[in-house]
Amino acid sequence: MEKLEVETFSRAMDICIERKVDFILICGDLFHVGIPDLAVVKEAVTKMREVREDGIPIYAIYGSHDYTPTGTSIIDIIESAGLLVNVVKGRVDEGKLKLDFVQDERTRAKLVGISARKIGLESKYYEILDREILEREEGFKIFAFHSGLDEFKPDYLSQMETVPISFFPRGFDYYAGGHIHDRSENNLPGYERVVFPGPLFTGYARDLERTAKGEKRGFYIVDFDDKITGLEFVEIRLVNGVYFGYDVTGQNSLQAQKDLKEKISQLDVKGKMVVLRIRGELSGGKTSDMNFPNLQEMLLQGGAVYVHLNRFGLTSREYTAIKSAGEDLTTIESRLFQDNIGSVNVSVPGLQSDLGAKLSQDLLRSLRGEPKTNESKRDYEVRLRENALELLQLGEVLED
Amino acid sequence: MIVIEELDIVGQVIAGKVASIFIREKSDKKIELGDLLVAEEIDESYLILQVYNLAYGSQIPPLVRELTAGLKLEGYGGSLEFLDPKLRNYVLAEVKAVARVSETGVRIPKVLPGFFSSVRHLKKEDLRFLEKPPNPVYFGKVRSGSKILDVDVYLDGKEVFTHHIFIPATTGRGKSNLVKVLLWSVLGQNKFGILVLDPHDEYYGRNGKGLKDHPDAKTDLKYYSSKPFAGANTLVINLKSIMPWHMDGIVEFTDPQLDAIHLCYEEHKDNGGEWIAAIVRGEEVEGVNPRTLNVLQRRFKTIFGLWVNERGDLLCRNEAFSNSAGESTTSDIVQALEKGKIVTIDTSRLTDKAELLVGSIVINDILSRYQNYKGEGKLEDKPVVSVVIEEAPRVLGIDVLQNQGDNIYSTVAREGRKFKIGLLAISQLTSVIPTTILTNMNTKIILGNEMATERHAVINSAAQDLTEDDRAIASLDKGEAILSSIFANFAVPIQIPLFEDYIKGAKEGDKFSLRKEDKVLFR
Ligand SMILES: Nc1ncnc2c1ncn2[C@@H]1O[C@H](COP(=O)(O)OP(=O)(O)O)[C@@H](O)[C@H]1O
Ligand SMILES: [Mg+2]
Numbered sequence: 001m002e003k004l005e006v007e008t009f010s011r012a013m014d015i016c017i018e019r020k021v022d023f024i025l026i027c028g029d030l031f032h033v034g035i036p037d038l039a040v041v042k043e044a045v046t047k048m049r050e051v052r053e054d055g056i057p058i059y060a061i062y063g064s065h066d067y068t069p070t071g072t073s074i075i076d077i078i079e080s081a082g083l084l085v086n087v088v089k090g091r092v093d094e095g096k097l098k099l100d101f102v103q104d105e106r107t108r109a110k111l112v113g114i115s116a117r118k119i120g121l122e123s124k125y126y127e128i129l130d131r132e133i134l135e136r137e138e139g140f141k142i143f144a145f146h147s148g149l150d151e152f153k154p155d156y157l158s159q160m161e162t163v164p165i166s167f168f169p170r171g172f173d174y175y176a177g178g179h180i181h182d183r184s185e186n187n188l189p190g191y192e193r194v195v196f197p198g199p200l201f202t203g204y205a206r207d208l209e210r211t212a213k214g215e216k217r218g219f220y221i222v223d224f225d226d227k228i229t230g231l232e233f234v235e236i237r238l239v240n241g242v243y244f245g246y247d248v249t250g251q252n253s254l255q256a257q258k259d260l261k262e263k264i265s266q267l268d269v270k271g272k273m274v275v276l277r278i279r280g281e282l283s284g285g286k287t288s289d290m291n292f293p294n295l296q297e298m299l300l301q302g303g304a305v306y307v308h309l310n311r312f313g314l315t316s317r318e319y320t321a322i323k324s325a326g327e328d329l330t331t332i333e334s335r336l337f338q339d340n341i342g343s344v345n346v347s348v349p350g351l352q353s354d355l356g357a358k359l360s361q362d363l364l365r366s367l368r369g370e371p372k373t374n375e376s377k378r379d380y381e382v383r384l385r386e387n388a389l390e391l392l393q394l395g396e397v398l399e400d
Numbered sequence: 401m402i403v404i405e406e407l408d409i410v411g412q413v414i415a416g417k418v419a420s421i422f423i424r425e426k427s428d429k430k431i432e433l434g435d436l437l438v439a440e441e442i443d444e445s446y447l448i449l450q451v452y453n454l455a456y457g458s459q460i461p462p463l464v465r466e467l468t469a470g471l472k473l474e475g476y477g478g479s480l481e482f483l484d485p486k487l488r489n490y491v492l493a494e495v496k497a498v499a500r501v502s503e504t505g506v507r508i509p510k511v512l513p514g515f516f517s518s519v520r521h522l523k524k525e526d527l528r529f530l531e532k533p534p535n536p537v538y539f540g541k542v543r544s545g546s547k548i549l550d551v552d553v554y555l556d557g558k559e560v561f562t563h564h565i566f567i568p569a570t571t572g573r574g575k576s577n578l579v580k581v582l583l584w585s586v587l588g589q590n591k592f593g594i595l596v597l598d599p600h601d602e603y604y605g606r607n608g609k610g611l612k613d614h615p616d617a618k619t620d621l622k623y624y625s626s627k628p629f630a631g632a633n634t635l636v637i638n639l640k641s642i643m644p645w646h647m648d649g650i651v652e653f654t655d656p657q658l659d660a661i662h663l664c665y666e667e668h669k670d671n672g673g674e675w676i677a678a679i680v681r682g683e684e685v686e687g688v689n690p691r692t693l694n695v696l697q698r699r700f701k702t703i704f705g706l707w708v709n710e711r712g713d714l715l716c717r718n719e720a721f722s723n724s725a726g727e728s729t730t731s732d733i734v735q736a737l738e739k740g741k742i743v744t745i746d747t748s749r750l751t752d753k754a755e756l757l758v759g760s761i762v763i764n765d766i767l768s769r770y771q772n773y774k775g776e777g778k779l780e781d782k783p784v785v786s787v788v789i790e791e792a793p794r795v796l797g798i799d800v801l802q803n804q805g806d807n808i809y810s811t812v813a814r815e816g817r818k819f820k821i822g823l824l825a826i827s828q829l830t831s832v833i834p835t836t837i838l839t840n841m842n843t844k845i846i847l848g849n850e851m852a853t854e855r856h857a858v859i860n861s862a863a864q865d866l867t868e869d870d871r872a873i874a875s876l877d878k879g880e881a882i883l884s885s886i887f888a889n890f891a892v893p894i895q896i897p898l899f900e901d902y903i904k905g906a907k908e909g910d911k912f913s914l915r916k917e918d919k920v921l922f923r
Contacts, residue, residue, distance in 0.1 A: 123631075131630060150732060151634045151725045155641075158731035166628035188634060188725055353590075354739070 001203040001306060004238060004273075006043045008201035011236050012219055013047045017054050021221060022107045024056060026084070027178030028063020028116055028146035032202075034073040037373050041074055048083045057104065058084040061144045062115035063178055087111040087144055096130040101137060109224070110137060113144030116179065123147075126167035134169035140226055143168060146178040152186045152194065159334060161358075165191055173228055181207050183216065185231070193228060195220060200236060205329070208308045212241030212275035239305055242269055245277045248314065253285025264295060270303035279313030287316050333361050350393075362391050408520040411493060413439060413513050418497075419868065421449065421512065423519055424457065425491040432545035434872050434893060436522035437495060439513035445502030447513050448522060448890065451545070452868040453494035460488055496868055498890040501529060506889035527551045529889065535592075537561070538585035539578075539845065539883055540896040546877070548895045554585075557592050559887045560843045561786040562817050565824040568858050569847030574879045575826050576602055578845060579788060580610065580899040583742055588616030593737030593766075594824075596788040597759045601625070601748040609900050611742065615907040622736050624729075625746035626719040635745060636719065636726035637761060639704070640673040646760045649807025650795070651703060651753060657696055660688040677714055677723045680706050703753050718750050720758060734765050740783035756795060760808045763787055763821075767812065770819040785821045787812065792825035797832045813837045830857035843885035845894075848876035864891040 016024055031040065048058060066075045079086050089112075090099035101110040112134060114125050134143075148162035157180075168175065170190035183198035197219050199207060211217055216235045223230035244267060248256040260278070267274070276295065292309055299307045312332060337357035346352060351359065366387040371380040410429040415422040425431045437449040458465060460482060471477045482488055497509035506529050513519070522544050530542070533556035542551040567575050579596075580603055586592050596603055604623045605612045611621050624635040644661045647653075653661065661675075664685045668675040678685075680700050685693060701707060705717035714723045736743050747755035766785055773779040787809070794800065795809035806814075813823050814837065825841065827833070831853050838861035846862070849855050855873050859866045862884040866873075869882060869891070876882075879898065884891040 127631060129630075150728070151636055153728045155727045155731055158728035158735065164628060164631060164633045166630050166632050166634060184724075186725055188636065188722075189719060 002037070002040060004306070005201055005203065006040055007238055008217070008236055009044060010047045011238065012200055012234075013051050015234055015236070016056060017051060019221060021056060023104050023109075024051065024058045025087075025111065025142065025144055025176055026058065026060040027113070027144050027176050028061050029065045029178060029199075030060065030063070030078075031074060032065055033369075034066055035372060036074060039373065045078060045081075045083065048078065052083055059087045059102065059104075059111055059144070060084045061086065061088050061113040061146055061178070063146045064116040066116075086115075087113045088115045092128065095128060097125055097128045098130050099134060101134075101141070107140070107224075109140045109142060111142045111144060113176075114146075116146040123163045123167065126163060129167065129169075131169040135171055140224060141172040142174045142176055143172045144176045144178075148180050149177070149186075149194070151188060152184060152196070153180070154182060159331065165194070173224065174222060182210070183218075183233070193231070195231070197233070201238070203308075205308065205310050208241075208273070209243060209275045209277060209310065212243035212273060212308075214241070214243075239271065239273045241273045241275065242267055242304075243275045243277070245279075247280040248278060248282050249280035250283055252283050253287070253289035253316070256282060257290050260290075260295060261298070264298060265302075267299075267302070269299055272304055273306045273308070274299050274304045275308045275310065277310040277313070279311070280315075282314070282316035285316060287311070287314050290314075330361075333364065337361050359391065363388060366391055409518045410437065410521055411519050413515060413517050413519065414492075416494070416512075418512060419865075421495050421497065423449075423451075423493045423495055425493055427486040427490065431491065431493045432547075433875075434543075434545040435493075435547075436498075436542075436544040436893070437493075437519045438522050438526055439497075439517050439519045441514065441517075443502070445500065446526065447497045447509055447511075448499040448501065448526065449495040449513070449519060450498050450893075451493045451495045452872060455492045455494065456489070457492040458489045498864075501526070505529070508890075522549065524549055524551055530554075530892075534558075535589060536585065537582055539582065540879075540881070540894040543880060543893040543895040545893075546880075553883060553888075553892055553894050555843065555883075555885060555887050557586055557589070558784055560885060561592055561594075561784045561824070562820050562822045563842035563886070564813060564817070564822045564840060565786075566792075566830075566838070566841035566844045567824070567826045567847070568828070568830045568844065568849065568854065570828055570849050570851065570854075572878070573847040573849070573876070574881075574896060575847060576600070577879065577899050578847070578881070578896045579603065579824070579826065581896060581902050583611055583788075584614055584899070584903060587611060587614045587742055588620050590620060590740035591783050592742075593740050593783045593785045594742045594788060595733070595737060595759070595762055595766075595785070596742065596744040597747055597755055597790065598744050598788075599747050599750075599755060599790055601746040604744045604746065606746070609903065611744065613903060613906060620741045622733070622741055622743045623746065624733070624743065626749050627746075633729075633732075634726070635729070635747075635758070636722045637729050637758060638726040639676040639714075639721055639723045640727065641730045642676055642721075642757070642761060643764070646757060646764055646808075648760075649801070649804045649810065650756045650760055651699075652804050656689065656692050657699075660685060660692045660696055663688055674723065676700060676704065680704075680714060681708060681712075703751075703757070705751070705754065718754060720750055720754055730761055730765050733762050734769065737762075737766055737785055738769070738782060752794065756807075756809075759787065759789065763808045763812060767808070767816070767819060767821060770821060774819055779820060782820060786824050787821070788824040788826070790826045792823075792827040793829050793832045796825065796827075796834075796837055797829075798834050799832070801834065810837065813840060828854075830854050830861075833857075835861060843883070843887065846873055846876075846882045846884060848873065848878070848880065850874055862891065863888075866891055 051058060062075060066073050078084055085102060087102045089102060090097060099112050101112045103110050148160050150162045150164045153160060153162050165188060168191065175191060175194040177194060177196040180196045181198050184196050186194040198217060200219060201217050218233055218235040221232045221234055222228060246260055296307045296309060312329060337360045341353060341357045367384060369384065409426055410431055411423040411425045413421060414424050431451055433451055433454060435451045438446050439449060440446045468480065471480055500507050500509040527542060530551055530553060532554050535557040536554035537557040537560055539553045542549040542553060567578060569575050583594060604610050611617060622633060624633045626635045628634050644665050664679055665675045667685060668678060679693065679696050682697050704721045707715055709715055716722055733743050745758060747758065770779060773782055789809060795807050796813060801810055809823065812821050816822055842863060844858065844862055846858055855870055859870060863886045864884050866884060879896045881894050881896055882891050883894050
């Protein structure tokens with residue numbers, strides 16, 4: 001999976017070089033985590049260096065995944081190395097956030113942006129953002145952001161935390177969005193072109209599923225002189241995908257296993273990435289009776305390059321502990337926390353209701369983090385602990 | 401017998417019958433129309449009386465009085481006086497008993513006050529039974545005539561919101577002010593999800609004071625507008641979230657048009673859901689007369705304010721509807737309601753129909769969710785939902801209901817209670833709303849109204865017998881009201897505070913300050 005991700009990134013960079021773009025703008029989450037696997041970093045940095053040596057500047061803002069507990073993330077390091085320019089420049093002055101434009105030398109384009117916030121939502125930045133100075137600025141302007149927008153989020157993401165677009169300065173030529181994993185080109189009065197390219201390629205369950213179903217992945221090349229003259233989506237597809245959804249409802253575990261096996265054996269998976277989604281309620285037997293490794297093995301033997309199995313929607317009548325209608329792990333967790341937070345009796349507002357649920361989920365996610373390659377057990381523990389304290393906002397309290 | 405302190409006595413019961421008791425006013429005291437009086441009984445219980453009429457009484461025959469007045473006026477008897485004028489001429493107050501307070505509680509009075517018993521003005525302590533309920537909604541202070549007592553009037557929101565609230569009054573009498581006060585008092589409780597359709601954009605307080613100044617506004621108040629200020633939500637609803645039945649009773653269609661709508665909807669239902677866009681773009685629908693489609697196209701363009709530009713893009717004039725943005729707007733609003741927040745929607749730029757449609761879309765969604773919750777036994781944990789709607793006859797008027805059939809608002813008025821959903825209907829007119837709906841609105845806050853027919857309609861459907869209050873209602877000043885509710889022991893005269901005064905001294909919400917990690921970002 002990682003390999004596919006890295007290759008896709010390289011491919012994108014190659015296209016940028018081939019097409020002689022003036023500059024590249026990355027709206028956050030270059031990596032999945034603040035300190036990614038160094039092998040991955042090496043590949044990415046090598047590629048970025050190629051791009052830079054070709055005279056193409058790379059601009060970026062921070063994504064929600066670009067933070068680390070210690071405050072220095074890999075993006076910082078890449079920036080220090082001069083491979084990219086963080087376009088979030090500014091200061092807080094009399095309670096107002098004043099941002100400075102970064103001007104691209106060759107095109108004179110002016111870039112400004114707001115990064116995601118590590119904890120909670122970056123809406124706090126927007127609340128104090130001085131929009132007026134940004135709106136007054138002349139020239140070709142790009143606003144880079146890393147947040148979902150209330151007005152443009154698809155209905156199935158309605159649980160997601162997003163910000164209203166009215167927070168953004170109006171009248172920019174291009175609003176470049178990160179964070180949302182679906183591609184979309186949008187507009188509303190005052191915001192002519194709000195574009196989310198979606199990720200290049202990621203191994204997240206939902207993304208994989210959509211990719212397998214045929215959603216195009218890639219990036220945008222934007223043509224402009226003093227106004228935008230063209231917008232082109234460049235698709236990158238290294239492998240084709242196959243999506244197979246299966247509903248077990250009405251069958252017991254044995255029947256379902258047998259039927260699945262038969263159906264799967266008929267799929268043409270050679271050289272493809274396969275996403276299997278199994279859901280429904282078994283009429284008998286346990287969900288654990290079903291031999292998923294066996295199905296996965298079958299597909300790999302059939303030539304699949306990668307198999308992703310999603311069975312969060314699978315339950316059995318015999319075992320219905322806490323059923324969740326959620327689509328993926330995050331949604332399920334979020335719902336479970338929200339459903340149950342009420343039974344926790346605490347008086348600190350930050351631990352109650354939505355805030356509490358969100359915190360619990362962040363904490364769980366953080367504690368679930370696996371050790372990095374080359375990370376010692378001790379470092380790992382320290383990192384987890386710091387992460388957790390940071391989330392709980394106890395860092396300063398417990399520091400001594 | 402409890403002895404009222406001599407000083408307190410304002411009069412004495414002298415005659416009358418149930419609902420028409422006569423009290424003679426003590427000469428140096430003043431009894432006013434609307435005053436609340438107390439007649440104490442032997443066993444610590446007491447009757448609360450309300451004055452609804454004042455008249456002169458005199459021991460002197462009319463002819464003599466007329467003559468005496470004439471003599472004085474024409475200058476014949478400078479020093480002419482009656483013997484013991486205080487005894488012989490007096491004021492008679494006609495009162496009705498509104499509540500009987502005893503150890504066992506507060507009841508509708510079924511007894512007359514003791515003959516010749518003394519009465520006094522109502523005091524704060526007499527209303528100790530007006531306790532603050534668990535989920536308080538604030539209405540104002542008890543008013544005795546035009547005097548204000550320092551007694552706050554609350555009702556339990558879980559009860560009043562589900563059983564509908566009705567606020568009738570002519571323009572300028574303080575309806576909006578009352579709604580602001582009432583919403584302010586529940587903001588932050590998270591027990592009520594309140595959808596406010598705000599055609600005058602006056603509740604949020606975009607210009608001036610409003611709900612936004614509440615300390616909990618940041619978390620518990622949402623504001624949607626098609627012209628949002630920074631940080632506000634854009635009121636933009638995706639055309640795909642509109643279902644044919646959202647227009648039921650709000651937009652009138654002929655049968656062939658309805659058929660066409662359904663065919664078109666079915667065709668697009670599992671296929672992007674862009675049925676409205678298809679009609680507005682003039683796409684053909686199999687089995688539908690193109691003429692019908694033409695008419696529909698025109699009507700949809702007007703209703704939703706849509707047009708198609710040269711590039712073929714669908715655009716919306718009032719910007720409240722879109723075929724690309726706003727997919728999750730309805731869900732967002734409904735989720736906020738389910739979390740017990742107040743959602744104000746500035747509909748000041750929308751047409752009447754568009755406003756009602758926006759409301760309809762949201763209410764349909766929340767209603768069907770709450771119906772499901774009920775089926776799953778989960779409704780108990782959900783906040784009560786209330787929908788604030790101005791000019792209620794637009795959806796509850798007899799003619800509207802007769803010509804266009806039920807709409808989602810009237811449905812809520814009739815059966816929303818089962819699903820914990822209620823209306824808060826504001827209206828200048830009452831007489832045009834069917835009695836069946838009016839009597840279902842179990843809390844009415846009656847403000848001033850100079851139109852007799854309207855007063856009668858209100859009185860006829862009130863929770864308490866207000867037959868004698870006609871005149872009082874006619875003369876209610878700004879902010880003065882009568883709170884008549886099945887959840888109140890009697891029809892309580894209240895003084896609603898001016899919103900700006902009411903919120904004075906409210907705490908400010910938390911201000912954002914940058915944290916350590918943020919400072920790192922903006923070196
Ligand atoms: N309770 C009150 N006390 C004093 N003045 C009031 C009160 N309610 C309303 N007013 C005054 O009356 C004006 C009209 O009130 P408003 O609530 O807008 O009436 P409505 O909505 O019935 O037309 C307000 O601007 C306010 O100044
Ligand atoms: Mg008003």
